[in-house]
Amino acid sequence: MKIKRNTLLTLAGLALLVGAIAAADATLGRFSVRILNLSAIYIVLALSLNLLNGFTGLFSLGHAGFMAVGAYVSALLTMSPAQKDMNFFLEPIMPFLRDIQLPFPLALLAAGACAGLVAVVIGVPALRLRDDYLAIATLGFAEIIRVLITNAQSLTNGAQGLKAITKYSTTWVVWSVAALSVVFMLALVRSSYGRTMKAVRDDEVAAEAMGVNVFKVKSTSFVISSFMAGVGGALLGHMITTIDPKMFTLTLTFNILLIVVLGGNGSITGSVIGAIVVTVLMEALRFLDMPMNFLFIKTNGLPGLRMVIFSILLMIVVLYRQRGLMGNKEFDWDGFIGIFRRKGASSAGGRS
Amino acid sequence: MELSTFFQQLTNALSLGSLYALIAIGYTMVYGILRLINFAHGDVFMLGAYFAFYAATSLAMPWWVAFIVAIGLTAIFGMGLERVAYRPLRDSPKISVMISAIGASFLIENVGIVVFGGRPKSFPSIPLFDTVLHLGPVSVLSVSLFIPVITAAILVALLWIVNGTKTGLAMRAVSTDLDAARLMAIDVNRTISLTFGIGSLLAGLGGIMWTMKYPQLNPLMGVMPGLKCFIAAVIGGIGNIPGAVLGGFLLGVLEIMIVAFLPELTGYRDAFAFVLLIVVLLVKPSGLLGKHQAVKV
Numbered sequence: 001m002k003i004k005r006n007t008l009l010t011l012a013g014l015a016l017l018v019g020a021i022a023a024a025d026a027t028l029g030r031f032s033v034r035i036l037n038l039s040a041i042y043i044v045l046a047l048s049l050n051l052l053n054g055f056t057g058l059f060s061l062g063h064a065g066f067m068a069v070g071a072y073v074s075a076l077l078t079m080s081p082a083q084k085d086m087n088f089f090l091e092p093i094m095p096f097l098r099d100i101q102l103p104f105p106l107a108l109l110a111a112g113a114c115a116g117l118v119a120v121v122i123g124v125p126a127l128r129l130r131d132d133y134l135a136i137a138t139l140g141f142a143e144i145i146r147v148l149i150t151n152a153q154s155l156t157n158g159a160q161g162l163k164a165i166t167k168y169s170t171t172w173v174v175w176s177v178a179a180l181s182v183v184f185m186l187a188l189v190r191s192s193y194g195r196t197m198k199a200v201r202d203d204e205v206a207a208e209a210m211g212v213n214v215f216k217v218k219s220t221s222f223v224i225s226s227f228m229a230g231v232g233g234a235l236l237g238h239m240i241t242t243i244d245p246k247m248f249t250l251t252l253t254f255n256i257l258l259i260v261v262l263g264g265n266g267s268i269t270g271s272v273i274g275a276i277v278v279t280v281l282m283e284a285l286r287f288l289d290m291p292m293n294f295l296f297i298k299t300n301g302l303p304g305l306r307m308v309i310f311s312i313l314l315m316i317v318v319l320y321r322q323r324g325l326m327g328n329k330e331f332d333w334d335g336f337i338g339i340f341r342r343k344g345a346s347s348a349g350g351r352s
Numbered sequence: 353m354e355l356s357t358f359f360q361q362l363t364n365a366l367s368l369g370s371l372y373a374l375i376a377i378g379y380t381m382v383y384g385i386l387r388l389i390n391f392a393h394g395d396v397f398m399l400g401a402y403f404a405f406y407a408a409t410s411l412a413m414p415w416w417v418a419f420i421v422a423i424g425l426t427a428i429f430g431m432g433l434e435r436v437a438y439r440p441l442r443d444s445p446k447i448s449v450m451i452s453a454i455g456a457s458f459l460i461e462n463v464g465i466v467v468f469g470g471r472p473k474s475f476p477s478i479p480l481f482d483t484v485l486h487l488g489p490v491s492v493l494s495v496s497l498f499i500p501v502i503t504a505a506i507l508v509a510l511l512w513i514v515n516g517t518k519t520g521l522a523m524r525a526v527s528t529d530l531d532a533a534r535l536m537a538i539d540v541n542r543t544i545s546l547t548f549g550i551g552s553l554l555a556g557l558g559g560i561m562w563t564m565k566y567p568q569l570n571p572l573m574g575v576m577p578g579l580k581c582f583i584a585a586v587i588g589g590i591g592n593i594p595g596a597v598l599g600g601f602l603l604g605v606l607e608i609m610i611v612a613f614l615p616e617l618t619g620y621r622d623a624f625a626f627v628l629l630i631v632v633l634l635v636k637p638s639g640l641l642g643k644h645q646a647v648k649v
Binding site for chain 1: 458463620
């Protein structure tokens with residue numbers, strides 16, 4: 001009976017969510033819809049980084065690089081030859097690339113695949129490193145990717161970036177991809193692959209002794225994560241409709257890392273909640289940059305104040321609640337209902 | 353390529369290299385003692401430059417007083433940073449501390465943007481440092497000659513502190529085993545605080561010298577030098593002070609020389625450091641002068 005109740009609740013929850021998204025898409029203004037969609041993209045990105053950081057214990061700071069690869073591949077593959085000619089006014093684009101044009105879903109897959117391919121190339125050397133060294137090496141690779149993109153004029157249009165990318169990232173597209181990512185991650189984490197990943201995270205040596213091929217597990221996780229990062233980057237490009245190499249700096253990686261940490265390292269629910277909270281908060285705090293007029297205090301606009309408050313929030317979470325909002329727990333109905341029943345609420349809390 | 357051009361580039365390379373070395377020492381000391389990549393080090397470097405700027409302009413101090421005040425403030429700031437952002441997390445997983453470092457770096461940069469303003473400022477000229485000297489066919493900015501001398505002096509002083517004094521002994525003990533050092537009645541907190549102080553002091557000095565060489569200040573000026581100097585420290589073998597100096601020089605020479613001799617690669621300049629880093633990590637992960645550490649089970 002209990003299982004049935006939870007399935008019903010999940011279905012009801014999903015229906016409610018779909019309804020809410022449909023209602024939001026139909027009634028909210030363009031600006032709010034944009035924030036809504038950005039949250040979905042950040043969900044994909046946060047999940048992909050969480051797979052590395054939270055589930056496999058690989059500290060990678062190279063996400064922006066893979067996003068850049070995905071964004072560029074998808075943008076170039078979906079543009080018509082005429083659009084490409086308009087963009088590449090300094091130096092013409094490579095002829096064979098000029099004439100390729102793929103439908104958006106294929107381009108999105110290609111974006112992920114290319115990012116995954118780059119991850120294979122990077123992963124073979126980098127994944128031999130541990131901890132901080134891995135973080136620094138991946139950071140280095142991301143910067144190298146960015147410099148290469150800036151300089152490959154006939155392939156990426158260099159520092160000018162690409163403009164007028166078709167806006168394929170509608171509410172339904174991004175939320176479908178986000179939902180798919182959540183389902184995929186849940187399935188992955190509960191599968192035997194997921195278990196070996198957690199084993200590697202918790203104790204590499206012990207995992208190896210139990211017969212886990214550590215390098216293979218690490219590279220699988222790295223490639224999957226990069227695939228998702230590539231898809232996320234592509235969606236971002238198709239939402240903002242302009243991309244350039246300056247977008248994909250370390251700051252972008254930090255933003256995603258922030259979501260993962262705030263939500264809870266190693267919690268899928270946490271990444272989802274974190275992505276939405278951070279994206280909405282970033283926009284909600286925008287008023288701080290504007291001139292303010294309280295009862296007695298008047299301030300002129302202080303550009304950057306928003307980011308100050310934001311960094312302080314981050315520091316508070318890191319210092320006082322290191323496990324983030326969810327810790328490494330996941331949402332489940334028993335735990336959720338347990339909150340409303342006074343007795344044993346804490347012991348019935350969700351487990352991962 | 354004429355010989356004079358070569359010497360010209362060599363002086364440029366040496367002065368940039370010794371600047372990198374100066375900042376890399378700070379990274380290496382902090383990493384050596386806490387196994388922590390202090391992502392905020394580049395921002396401490398930026399603060400040093402701004403402190404000196406405000407002391408020299410708003411407070412109208414003579415430049416040398418301004419420099420001393422700024423360096424002192426930077427050292428105090430570094431100690432405070434350790435106290436607030438790193439000490440509470442000393443027993444936490446590595447990733448939390450690293451994220452705290454990233455958060456601190458973010459915070460300093462953004463407070464910098466709000467307080468100092470995003471627009472670049474230019475440092476008033478100091479004749480002692482920005483006269484152009486002609487040494488035969490080579491012409492150099494005088495500050496470029498000061499920097500290697502300062503770096504060399506600091507290297508000698510630090511080697512003496514670390515290897516020849518009781519404080520240095522404490523630092524090495526904490527670096528080897530924090531808990532065992534505590535049991536030997538070493539004041540671990542004081543030692544770590546002091547290490548941060550010295551590291552930040554060097555970052556502040558580096559920041560000031562940097563603005564003497566490139567007299568433009570902006571709140572994000574520490575990001576790239578910070579990353580590159582960290583790389584320099586890793587290349588030399590992180591935790592090893594002569595290694596940091598070696599790495600800094602190597603990086604400076606490589607950047608200047610490649611751009612000088614292969615001008616078509618200029619656009620890739622910022623990538624050299626990362627390529628060198630990856631090559632070194634793959635060939636000798638412990639760095640050029642670093643000791644190999646076996647993984648304990």
